[in-house]
Structure formats: C-alpha cells, structure tokens
Amino acid sequence: MTKEIDLKMNGEIKRLTNKTFKFDSRIKEGWFSAVYFLKTKKIAEEKVPNNYVTMQFFQKNHSVLCGTDEVIALLHTFADNPEELEIHSLKDGDKIKPFETVLTISGAYQDFGYLEGIIDGILARRTSVATNVYNVVKAAKSQGKQKPVIFMGDRDDHYTTQAGDGYAAYIGGSTAQATHAMNEWWGKEGMGTMPHALIQMFHGDVVAATRAYHEVYPDDDLAALVDYNNDVITDSLKVAREFGDELKSVRLDTSRTMVDRYFLRNHHLMGSFDPRGVNSELIFALRKALDEEGYHHVKIMATGGFTENRILEFEEKGVPVDMYGVGRSLLSLNIGFTGDLVLLNGQPEAKQGRRYRPNERLEKVEYFSVNE
Numbered sequence: 001m002t003k004e005i006d007l008k009m010n011g012e013i014k015r016l017t018n019k020t021f022k023f024d025s026r027i028k029e030g031w032f033s034a035v036y037f038l039k040t041k042k043i044a045e046e047k048v049p050n051n052y053v054t055m056q057f058f059q060k061n062h063s064v065l066c067g068t069d070e071v072i073a074l075l076h077t078f079a080d081n082p083e084e085l086e087i088h089s090l091k092d093g094d095k096i097k098p099f100e101t102v103l104t105i106s107g108a109y110q111d112f113g114y115l116e117g118i119i120d121g122i123l124a125r126r127t128s129v130a131t132n133v134y135n136v137v138k139a140a141k142s143q144g145k146q147k148p149v150i151f152m153g154d155r156d157d158h159y160t161t162q163a164g165d166g167y168a169a170y171i172g173g174s175t176a177q178a179t180h181a182m183n184e185w186w187g188k189e190g191m192g193t194m195p196h197a198l199i200q201m202f203h204g205d206v207v208a209a210t211r212a213y214h215e216v217y218p219d220d221d222l223a224a225l226v227d228y229n230n231d232v233i234t235d236s237l238k239v240a241r242e243f244g245d246e247l248k249s250v251r252l253d254t255s256r257t258m259v260d261r262y263f264l265r266n267h268h269l270m271g272s273f274d275p276r277g278v279n280s281e282l283i284f285a286l287r288k289a290l291d292e293e294g295y296h297h298v299k300i301m302a303t304g305g306f307t308e309n310r311i312l313e314f315e316e317k318g319v320p321v322d323m324y325g326v327g328r329s330l331l332s333l334n335i336g337f338t339g340d341l342v343l344l345n346g347q348p349e350a351k352q353g354r355r356y357r358p359n360e361r362l363e364k365v366e367y368f369s370v371n372e
Contacts, residue, residue, distance in 0.1 A: 015365075016185060017073060021070055021073050021074075023074065023077055027077075027118065033115065037117060040109070041109070041113060044109045044113070052106065052108060054105070055340065056101045056357060057340075059124075059127065059335050060099060063335055064134045064171065065094045065102055066123075066127050066168045067122040067124075068091060068102070068123070071103065074115060074118065074119065080110065084111070085106065086105070087105050089103045089363060092126075100357075104362065113341075125164065127335050128335040129330060133149070133151065133174050133326075133330050135308045136324070137174065139309075148322075148323040150174065150175060151166065151169040151327075155327065159181070166179070169182070193213065193225065193251070196228055196253075206224060206228060206229070207239055224247065224251070225250075226250045226251065229261075232254065233289045240293065248298070248299060250286075251302075252283070252304070255277060256276050260282050277304060283302065284320065287320040300320060302321045303326075304325075342354060
C-alpha cells in the first residue's frame with residue numbers, strides 16, 4: 001500500500017509531479033487528441049514554425065479548481081521541448097470565479113497545442129468533482145460543526161476514474177474515500193465497514209454479521225449496517241444491546257422505494273411526509289430510540305441518494321445525522337473548460353469574444369523532467 005504522502009508545505013498543498021500519474025503513452029502519438037489539433041500541429045510545423053503563442057484556460061462558474069498538477073505533468077511529459085514552455089497556473093484547491101484565467105501556456109504551438117482538448121477534459125472532470133464535494137461538505141456543516149462526508153463513488157463510474165476522482169474529492173474536502181485507488185494520489189488508504197452482502201451471508205442476522213466483522217477487524221471502529229431487514233430501529237437496538245460501548249455507529253441505506261417497518265407499525269405517523277428511503281422522520285425516531293436506552297454515543301451515518309440539496313434540507317431541519325456517505329451526485333460533470341489562443345508573437349490575437357485576461361494570482365511553474 002502506498003505510504004502516506006505529506007501534500008502540504010508551509011500550510012499549502014504541494015504540487016503533484018509526473019511520478020503520481022499513470023499516463024497512457026499513446027498521448028504522445030495524438031491518439032486522444034481531436035484530429036484537427038493534429039492537423040494544425042503539422043501545418044504549424046511546415047508553414048509557421050517560428051510562431052510563439054499564449055493559450056489560456058477558463059471556465060464559467062464559481063468553483064474549486066482541480067487538475068492543474070495533472071495538466072502540468074502532462075505537458076512536461078508529452079509536449080515537445082517542454083523545458084521551453086512558459087507555464088503559469090493556479091493551484092489545486094484554489095477558489096475560482098467565472099472567466100478567471102486559471103492556466104496559461106506560452107511556446108510554439110506545435111510543441112503543445114495538440115494537448116488542448118486533453119487539458120480541458122482533465123480540468124473539467126477534476127474541478128467538477130472537487131466543486132461538487134466542496135458544496136456537499138459545506139452543506140453538511142451546521143452550527144459551526146463540520147460533519148464528515150465519505151466519498152462513495154466507486155460504483156457510479158468506470159473504475160479507471162477512481163484515483164483522479166478520489167484526489168479531487170480530497171481537494172474538495174471529503175473526509176475519507178471508499179477504495180484504496182481513490183486514495184492513491186494523496187497517500188491514504190480506503191475505508192469502509194460492511195455491505196449488505198456480509199449480512200446476507202449470515203441469513204439477515206445483523207448481530208451475527210457485526211460480530212464476525214468485529215472479530216476479524218477488532219481494531220476498526222465498529223459500525224453496523226442496519227437497513228438489511230428494512231427495520232432500522234429494531235436492528236440498531238439489537239446491535240447496540242449486544243456491543244454496548246464498542247458500537248460506534250450505525251448506517252442507514254434504505255432504498256428510496258421502501259418504507260421502513262417502523263412506519264408500517266405506526267401508521268398514524270404517516271401522511272405529512274414522504275416515508276420512503278432514509279428520511280428525516282426515520283432518523284429522528286432512531287436517535288430517540290437509541291438515546292432512550294442510553295446509547296447516546298452511537299452515531300448515525302446516512303447513505304443512499306444524498307445530494308447537496310438533500311443534505312441542506314436535513315441540516316435545516318436539524319436531523320440528527322452525524323456523517324453522510326455520498327456517491328453518484330459528486331460525479332456530475334457540470335463544469336467545462338475552454339482553452340483559447342489569445343496572444344501571437346506577444347501581440348493580442350484571438351477569436352471574437354475572447355481576449356487575453358492576465359491574472360495576478362497565477363504562479364510561474366518551474367520545469368521538472370519526467371524523471372524527477
């Protein structure tokens with residue numbers, strides 16, 4: 001397992017380098033670049049080889065920037081004559097405004113221009129995930145207390161996206177990630193407790209499954225998944241009575257199509273709210289039941305379809321959730337980047353509607369070889 005990496009120096013996040021990223025060598029061949037970029041590269045080489053251009057990148061939202069380290073490593077790995085490029089960039093984790101320039105690259109077009117689309121894509125995905133996580137983490141803060149947010153997006157996209165998405169989630173402020181791959185770039189390990197499959201192997205006996213988990217992983221904080229039988233209060237009390245102070249938390253993951261048996265036994269409670277899934281009334285009732293038997297220390301984790309808006313709704317109601325697990329909504333790609341050529345041989349030259357936008361926040365990036 002990767003050793004923990006100290007990403008901070010003097011309170012700031014250090015840049016990741018080429019050693020972190022596993023690039024596909026076919027990038028150099030133009031395999032992932034739009035063909036018109038490849039054609040422009042060849043024309044520039046043959047017709048205007050002495051050009052010197054500046055390309056700048058921006059997006060149109062208030063966002064949390066991520067992907068700059070990956071882009072810089074990409075340029076240092078695949079650009080021709082990378083040591084001759086002049087790169088200025090913001091850093092991963094910087095808050096950015098609409099149309100703010102986040103990155104400029106200056107040099108001969110044929111040396112780096114064919115990477116434009118790949119750069120846009122890296123910045124778009126990483127910034128989208130980081131911003132989504134940041135907004136969810138912000139929503140999960142109430143009365144000055146930050147509640148943990150666990151990034152659980154492993155089942156919502158192709159597995160090859162996990163390392164980059166996990167790093168972006170870390171930049172956005174998530175507390176932990178579900179897989180080891182999600183932690184690869186920032187040097188941690190994945191965390192998790194039990195899936196429904198474990199309870200199934202014990203024929204739906206939550207106590208037996210929790211006991212087996214505790215015996216095999218005695219050093220873990222003991223957390224029980226309690227919605228398998230669609231009776232979260234009954235099963236939460238069962239494990240709490242069995243394990244007492246050893247039980248640290250219970251997790252609810254009730255399907256949005258199901259109504260917990262607590263409400264089926266208490267029909268009089270229904271009528272004024274949607275009783276399906278992990279709803280606020282169920283969590284209020286669970287907290288009350290645990291507290292009445294003295295299990296004040298047992299925390300409640302809510303998972304299953306949570307979004308920024310849903311968490312905000314819970315927090316505004318004061319729902320006693322202690323931590324949230326969020327997946328699919330964090331992977332929504334709603335931020336796009338644009339790369340524009342804005343200077344030619346030191347003079348303004350850009351398509352109509354675009355212009356050079358200098359940004360005093362940009363920092364010059366020193367060249368490092370792929371072997372560093």
